[in-house]
Amino acid sequence: MTWAPDGGPRPLARTAGPGADDEPEPDAWPGAVEDFGGGRETAGLPTLDFLRLIGGGPRGLLESQAEERLARYGENVLPAQRSVSWPRRFLRSVRDPFTAVLFCLALVSAAVTAWTTACVIMALVVVSCVLRSSGEYRADRSAAALRDLVAATATVRRRADAGSPAVAREVPVDQLVPGDVVLLGPGDLIPADLRLLRATGLTVHQAALTGESAPVAKYPVETPALLGAAADRGGADRDAWPHLCLQGSSVASGSGTAVVVATGERTRFAAGLRGPSPRRRASAFDRSVHGISWSLIRFMLLTPPLVFLADAGLRGRGVETLPFAVAVAVGLTPEMLPVVVTTTLARGASLLARTSEVIVKRLPALHDLGAMDVLCTDKTGTLTQDRPVVACHVDAGGRDDPDVLHWAAVNSLWTLQLAELPMPDALDEALLEAVEQRGDGLLDHYAVAALPFDPVRRLATAVLRTPGGPGLHTLVVKGSVEAVLARCVKRRADGRDGELDDAARDELLSASTELAEQGLRVLAVAAAERPAKPGSSPYAESDEYGLTLLGMVGLRDAAADTAAAAVTALTRRSVTVKVLTGDHPGTAARACRDIGLDPGEVVTGDTVDALDDDALAELAATTTVFARCTPTHKARVVRALRAGGHVTGFLGDGVNDLPALDACDVGICPRDATAVAREAADVVLASKDLTAIDHAVVAGRRSSANIATYLRIALSSNLGNVIAMLTAALLLPYLPMLPVQVLVQNLCFDAAQLAFAYDRPAAADLARPAVLRPRAILRFVTGFGLINALADIATFGVLALSVRGFATGDGQAAFQSGWFTENLLTQALVMVLLRTGRGVAEGRAPGPIRLTTSALAVIGILLPLTPLAPALGFTTLPLFYYALLAAVLMSYGTALVMAKTRYDAGPVGRQGLAGSKP
Ligand SMILES: Nc1ncnc2c1ncn2[C@@H]1O[C@H](COP(=O)(O)OP(=O)(O)OP(=O)(O)O)[C@@H](O)[C@H]1O
Ligand SMILES: [Mg+2]
Numbered sequence: 001m002t003w004a005p006d007g008g009p010r011p012l013a014r015t016a017g018p019g020a021d022d023e024p025e026p027d028a029w030p031g032a033v034e035d036f037g038g039g040r041e042t043a044g045l046p047t048l049d050f051l052r053l054i055g056g057g058p059r060g061l062l063e064s065q066a067e068e069r070l071a072r073y074g075e076n077v078l079p080a081q082r083s084v085s086w087p088r089r090f091l092r093s094v095r096d097p098f099t100a101v102l103f104c105l106a107l108v109s110a111a112v113t114a115w116t117t118a119c120v121i122m123a124l125v126v127v128s129c130v131l132r133s134s135g136e137y138r139a140d141r142s143a144a145a146l147r148d149l150v151a152a153t154a155t156v157r158r159r160a161d162a163g164s165p166a167v168a169r170e171v172p173v174d175q176l177v178p179g180d181v182v183l184l185g186p187g188d189l190i191p192a193d194l195r196l197l198r199a200t201g202l203t204v205h206q207a208a209l210t211g212e213s214a215p216v217a218k219y220p221v222e223t224p225a226l227l228g229a230a231a232d233r234g235g236a237d238r239d240a241w242p243h244l245c246l247q248g249s250s251v252a253s254g255s256g257t258a259v260v261v262a263t264g265e266r267t268r269f270a271a272g273l274r275g276p277s278p279r280r281r282a283s284a285f286d287r288s289v290h291g292i293s294w295s296l297i298r299f300m301l302l303t304p305p306l307v308f309l310a311d312a313g314l315r316g317r318g319v320e321t322l323p324f325a326v327a328v329a330v331g332l333t334p335e336m337l338p339v340v341v342t343t344t345l346a347r348g349a350s351l352l353a354r355t356s357e358v359i360v361k362r363l364p365a366l367h368d369l370g371a372m373d374v375l376c377t378d379k380t381g382t383l384t385q386d387r388p389v390v391a392c393h394v395d396a397g398g399r400d401d402p403d404v405l406h407w408a409a410v411n412s413l414w415t416l417q418l419a420e421l422p423m424p425d426a427l428d429e430a431l432l433e434a435v436e437q438r439g440d441g442l443l444d445h446y447a448v449a450a451l452p453f454d455p456v457r458r459l460a461t462a463v464l465r466t467p468g469g470p471g472l473h474t475l476v477v478k479g480s481v482e483a484v485l486a487r488c489v490k491r492r493a494d495g496r497d498g499e500l501d502d503a504a505r506d507e508l509l510s511a512s513t514e515l516a517e518q519g520l521r522v523l524a525v526a527a528a529e530r531p532a533k534p535g536s537s538p539y540a541e542s543d544e545y546g547l548t549l550l551g552m553v554g555l556r557d558a559a560a561d562t563a564a565a566a567v568t569a570l571t572r573r574s575v576t577v578k579v580l581t582g583d584h585p586g587t588a589a590r591a592c593r594d595i596g597l598d599p600g601e602v603v604t605g606d607t608v609d610a611l612d613d614d615a616l617a618e619l620a621a622t623t624t625v626f627a628r629c630t631p632t633h634k635a636r637v638v639r640a641l642r643a644g645g646h647v648t649g650f651l652g653d654g655v656n657d658l659p660a661l662d663a664c665d666v667g668i669c670p671r672d673a674t675a676v677a678r679e680a681a682d683v684v685l686a687s688k689d690l691t692a693i694d695h696a697v698v699a700g701r702r703s704s705a706n707i708a709t710y711l712r713i714a715l716s717s718n719l720g721n722v723i724a725m726l727t728a729a730l731l732l733p734y735l736p737m738l739p740v741q742v743l744v745q746n747l748c749f750d751a752a753q754l755a756f757a758y759d760r761p762a763a764a765d766l767a768r769p770a771v772l773r774p775r776a777i778l779r780f781v782t783g784f785g786l787i788n789a790l791a792d793i794a795t796f797g798v799l800a801l802s803v804r805g806f807a808t809g810d811g812q813a814a815f816q817s818g819w820f821t822e823n824l825l826t827q828a829l830v831m832v833l834l835r836t837g838r839g840v841a842e843g844r845a846p847g848p849i850r851l852t853t854s855a856l857a858v859i860g861i862l863l864p865l866t867p868l869a870p871a872l873g874f875t876t877l878p879l880f881y882y883a884l885l886a887a888v889l890m891s892y893g894t895a896l897v898m899a900k901t902r903y904d905a906g907p908v909g910r911q912g913l914a915g916s917k918p
Contacts, residue, residue, distance in 0.1 A: 042261065043195070043244060047222060050195060056179030056259055058197055059166040060157035069177035076176040076192055076263035078247075086133070093132040097297050098335045099125055105326045108304070109739075114323035120743035121330060127747070128335050131754075135342040152675045154191040157181040157257075180260040184251050185419070186452075187655040187674025193267045194245045194258035196220045200419045201254030201452045204245055205658065205676075215252035218242050250676040252655055253454040255419040284371040284647040284665045285364035288772040289341060292711065295774060296334065303329040307726065314730055324729070327739035332722050334714045336750045341707055343757035348703040356695040357686035365682035367707075368666040369649065370700025372575060373769040374641050375668075375693070376660065377651040378634070379581035379591050380521075382670060382690075383563045386426045386653075388555035390434035391520055395551040396504075397493025398511055402438065404551035408525045409435040411476040414447035414462035425453060427523065428460075430555055448473065448532075449539040455582055455656035456630045458483040463539050466529055473532045476525070477544055480584070481512040481552065482628070484524035490548040497548055512552060516586025519594065520554035557591075564595040566690035573697055574768045575649075578624055578641075580634045582656055585627035592625055604628040608636060617644040635659035647769065651693070653677050668693065704770035705761035708777065713834055714753050715781040717827055720788025727789070728796060728819075734812045738873045741816055745823055748859055752831065752852040759835065760846050780903070784834065787899055788826065791892040795822040798888055802881040813875040817864040818885070820874065824860025825889055828853040833896045 042050055051057055061069070093099065102125050109118040153170040158180070160167075168183055173191040176182070182191065190204065196218060203215035221243040245258060247267040262268070307325035311317045345367065349360040360366050380386050393408075395401035412428035435442060445464045453460035459479035466472035477484060485508060491500045498504075512522045526547035533539060567577050577597060581588045589599040605628040608616060617640040620626075626637055634652075638660045641648045650657070650664035653673035661667035661680040669681040670688075678684055685692050728736030737745075799818045805811035831853045864874035 043241060047195075047197065047220065051259065054179050054259065054261065056181065058181060058257070058259075060159055060181040061177070061179050062159050062161060064161075066158060066175075066177050066180065069179065070175060073177055073266075074264055075174040077174050078265065078267075086137075089133040089137060090129055093129045093136070093338070094125075096132070096338050097293060098333055098338060099129060101297055101300055101333065102128075102330060102335055105304070105330055109323050109326050112319060112322045114326075114739065117323040117327060117739040117743065120740055120747075121326075124330070124335060124743065124747060124750070128339055128750070131336075131339045132342060135339060135346060138346060152189055152191065152679065154188070155183040155185075157183065176260055176263055178260050178263060182258055182260060184245070184256045184258060186251050186253050186255070187676050188251045189675045189679055190245045190247055190249045190251070192247050192260045192264075193262040195261050196243045196245060196256050196258045199254065199256035200450060201454065202256040203252045203254055203454075204249045205252050206246065206249035207662075218245055218256065250655075250658070250679070252658075253456075254452050283364060283368050284771065285367040288371070288774070289364075289367065289707070292772060292774050292777065293337060296332075296337075296715075300329050300332050303332055303722070307729075310726065311729060321729075321735075323739040324735050324737075324742075327737075327742035328722055328725055331725070331742050331746050332718050334711065334718065336714070336753055337711070340710045340754060340757050343754070344703045344706045347757060348699045352696055352699045353686075356692040356699075357689075358692050358696045358699075359684040359686055360682065360696075361684065362682045365666050366696075366700045367704055368647065368700070369683065369696050370698075370702070370704040370770045371647040371772075372649040372666055372697065372700075374576045374578060374646040375570060375649040375651060376578045376580050376634075376638055376641070376664070378654065378657050379579055379583055379588055380557065381426075381653040381673075382651055383560055383579065383591055383595060384557040385560050386557060388427055388430040388521060388557040390430055390553060391556040392515070392554040393551065394511075394554075395493050396491035396508060396549045399494065401551055402440075404525050405431065405434060405438075405553055406440055406442075407476050407527060407550055408478050408523060408553050409440070410442055410445055410464070411460060411462045411478045411525070413442050414445070414464065414476075415450045415452050415460045418447055418450035418462070419452040427521070427555060428453075431523075431553065445474075451539065451541065451544075453479070455654070456632075457541065458582065459487075459541075459544060461539070461544055463543075465532075469529070471532050472529055475528045475530070475539075475543065475547070477527070477547055478523050478525045478553075480628075481509065481522055481524040484526050484547070485509070485549065487544050488526050488547045488549040492548055492550050500549065508549065508552075512584070513586045515552065515554045516584040517590055518554075519556065519587060519590035521557055521587055522584055523553045523555070525550045525553065559591065559594045560688075560690060562688070562690040566693055567595050567597050569691055569694035570697070573694065573766075575697060578620075578626070578637075580626045580629050580637055580650075580660065582629055583627060585625070588625050588627040597624065599625045602627050605630055605633040608633045613640060613643065616640040620644065621646075629656075631656045631659045635663040638663045647771065668696075698766050701766045701768075701770040702761055704772060705765040706756050706759045708770070708772055709759055709761070709835060710753055710756040711772070711777055712780050712784070713756070713830055714749070715777070716784035716834075717749070717788050717830055719781055719785030720792060721823065723785065723789035724792030724796075727793060731796075732815070733807070734809050734815075737816050737819065741820055741872060741874075744872060745820060748824060748856060749827055752827065752856045755831075755848040755852040758846055758848040783899065783903065784830075784896075787892070787895055788830070791826055791888060791895075792819070792822065794888050794891070795819060795885065798881065798884040802878050802884060813873055814877055817869070817874040818877050818881055821860045821864060821877070822885055822888070824856050825885075826892060828856040828860070829889060829893055830896065831856075833893060834900060 042053060045053065094103070102121055106118045106121040106125065109121060152173045154173050154176055155168050156171050156176065157166045157168050159165065173189070176192050181197070182194065184190070184202065196202070197220055199219045202218045204218055205215050219242050244261070245256070304325040307328050308321060311321040311325070342363070345363040348366050349363060352358045352360060352366075377383060390405065393401060393405040395404055409431040412431045416424050416428055444467065447462050447464050449463040451459070451461040457479070459477060461475060461477045464474045464476065466474045477487065485505055488500055490497045491504060491508070512524070515522050526549045528547045570577055579588055579592055579597070585602040585604055589602050592599040600623065602625045603619065603623045604626070608626065608629070611619060616636065620637050620640045621644050626633065629637070634657060638648055638650055642665065648664045649666045649668055650660045651668040652661060653670050655674055655676060658676050658680055661669070661677060666683060667681040668683045668685065669677040671684060671686045673681070683696060725736055795818065799815050800806045803811045803814040803818065806815060831849065835849065863869065863872070865876060869875065
């Protein structure tokens with residue numbers, strides 16, 4: 001493959017004939033997109049025929065053609081990304097387990113013709129589904145708006161009109177059309193289904209399509225036999241074909257130029273999406289919130305049969321108690337949990353976006369941020385600015401030598417040029433800039449091939465025609481010192497080549513360590529001259545051998561301005577920061593020290609390889625810096641930390657961070673991260689300021705604390721009520737509450753508790769990782785549920801004193817009214833007193849909570865007095881009852897405050913409202 005800087009002969013310019021003029025009219029072309037998925041298979045066509053069919057050329061579409069095609073084929077959007085219609089959204093919320101249980105209970109009620117109960121339960125179902133789906137709609141809409149801020153773009157080559165030259169420009173991915181020519185570089189998402197025209201060292205991750213985690217090599221195919229085989233196989237295993245890159249995959253290394261074959265829902269990926277969606281790994285959110293939900297549901301399903309059996313066995317009642325048993329189960333259900341969770345997280349996320357420019361792409365990730373206790377981060381581009389500047393260049397003897405810089409820059413120039421990277425690498429740019437400043441000419445060399453940088457090999461190679469040496473090629477290799485030295489047999493010092501024995505190797509390694517410890521990123525440069533390979537056999541990794549080490553270049557990359565502040569803030573919040581980098585251990589350690597993080601003993605990728613998962617989990621817990629990590633090492637360390645019980649976040653910006661971003665609980669990336677990193681991350685930091693992570697952590701903890709408050713208060717009062725209900729049902733000759741009353745009361749509680757989405761948790765709850773621990777919540781619920789039940793039983797005493805006919809059916813309505821009033825008042829009291837994590841008196845409740853608690857109290861007192869009362873089976877009560885009730889409430893309030901103070905001082909309470917990690 002030859003290339004000239006002026007854009008001279010390129011293989012495709014030669015082979016791909018159809019130019020601007022003979023491109024068919026859009027209407028005339030047979031629409032390869034339709035054909036691609038079904039009937040005619042275009043993948044088996046030779047490139048030329050294919051381009052003709054699709055009506056494109058290597059120089060790209062005209063802007064006007066692109067516009068027409070966009071109108072004809074629609075935006076390049078996956079069906080899953082389209083907004084969901086209202087009815088579907090509603091149906092989806094019906095699928096929620098709590099709603100499903102309520103639904104079943106309604107059916108049971110209907111089966112025994114308890115129509116009122118069934119209707120009220122259905123009303124509950126509808127209310128919670130409407131609230132939930134509207135909450136989710138709002139959350140989705142704002143999340144989509146936020147996502148647009150960081151939307152992916154693709155580099156396409158297009159022309160203004162037939163006579164203009166092709167210009168590469170960024171367009172939003174949804175504007176791509178079939179026939180567009182796109183340029184690909186490391187970290188790019190494959191934006192549609194593509195067919196390669198050119199490729200240099202291109203490998204892609206296609207785990208999303210095939211589950212295969214190792215990157216796969218991709219290259220254009222012209223051999224008729226291979227193409228014929230592709231055509232014969234029809235549409236099967238298209239992802240295995242080397243000349244097709246399919247949407248859903250991403251570039252791991254190398255670069256390429258490709259034509260769009262199919263967009264939007266016609267892509268192979270979209271076809272796959274129509275099946276069941278791939279399951280995401282269980283995150284911290286799934287483990288805690290879902291865990292709690294499911295244990296509650298089991299409990300709820302047990303309740304009706306138990307109540308029914310107890311009633312039948314002890315009181316001899318029959319099937320008429322079934323609606324009551326059902327109502328009790330409904331009373332126990334925190335059916336607003338999904339609504340509270342959605343509202344809390346959505347509010348937290350939108351606030352975070354407004355105040356700190358942090359974009360939460362997946363709502364549960366906000367909870368996971370709050371729960372995170374370890375944050376792993378890469379170094380370059382995250383903790384450092386990724387604006388390297390050349391600081392020194394030495395030969396293999398340690399002497400200053402500008403030649404080393406020169407060869408490093410020649411390598412950079414040609415790997416960048418030949419690979420046509422849409423985004424040049426910062427290290428390469430720094431080398432080119434340094435050479436430019438010296439006024440050194442680089443274009444007297446002529447390259448024939450390049451193997452671009454690959455984070456696993458840690459090498460980049462350019463192959464040049466040796467000047468004045470016909471038939472000779474010069475390989476120029478640069479990369480990490482270890483990787484380059486391993487391929488060298490000689491070294492050049494003072495302009496003379498010498499042997500590279502073990503002693504010299506050790507010397508060079510320690511020289512590189514010395515540079516690294518000064519905080520420099522170190523590149524080794526080597527070269528070899530050898531007979532040119534014939535054009536038919538391309539250069540490959542196996543040609544990187546027998547090199548002569550020319551020397552090393554040191555580059556300084558300053559720490560990011562806010563990195564130190566961010567590390568300090570996270571440490572104060574009990575989040576441990578660990579660094580996982582592909583760089584030299586010395587450079588990594590120094591970078592850590594520069595931002596105030598003690599690196600301790602640095603562990604390298606080789607050590608990671610030697611350990612099994614358990615040993616790695618142990619080591620990872622105590623290690624701060626892992627250096628010389630490949631992408632796989634990073635992911636293994638993250639998985640080991642998670643296996644060790646840590647909720648682990650990962651902050652990274654590059655292709656080499658992708659597996660780790662996929663493996664962690666919550667993936668974070670800076671805004672200028674590569675497209676894949678942005679796609680894989682759950683959270684995007686839109687501002688340069690790394691301390692925004694701290695704000696995000698606080699927002700996450702605030703949401704978790706509010707969810708915990710809701711759970712604790714809702715569950716403890718529900719439990720208290722159920723205990724009291726069962727006690728009364730067994731003692732009294734009538735039902736202590738009519739099913740409809742239980743449900744009305746439940747509706748009032750639900751509405752009031754929604755206000756917890758707007759709560760302000762105590763400062764202490766924000767100081768530690770907030771993991772919702774089912775056991776801590778259960779202990780709280782049992783303790784405070786019992787106190788609540790005691791208050792109810794005391795109320796029964798009060799009612800016995802003040803209601804005539806208490807022990808017979810005559811007192812039924814008065815008993816039920818009295819208890820209803822007490823229940824709503826105690827609920828209001830609990831909401832005020834048990835709200836904050838620390839100290840009952842701490843902080844005034846925010847507006848919504850004050851409003852709903854007052855409303856509860858007013859309804860509790862007034863409802864039995866309104867015209868609605870007879871319909872609900874209520875009646876008026878003697879004043880004497882209210883006087884006694886006041887005394888009960890006073891004692892209950894005092895008991896709550898005392899119990900709360902004791903609880904807060906106890907071992908469980910000290911761990912905070914949400915309960916920090918054990
Ligand atoms: N463009 C390049 N050409 C040749 N070698 C490179 C190039 N970029 C990086 N290297 C070498 O490869 C090593 C690993 O780089 P890699 O990009 O995997 O990690 P990193 O960017 O240093 O660290 P991090 O993982 O923290 O982002 C570097 O230390 C350097 O020696
Ligand atoms: Mg990086």
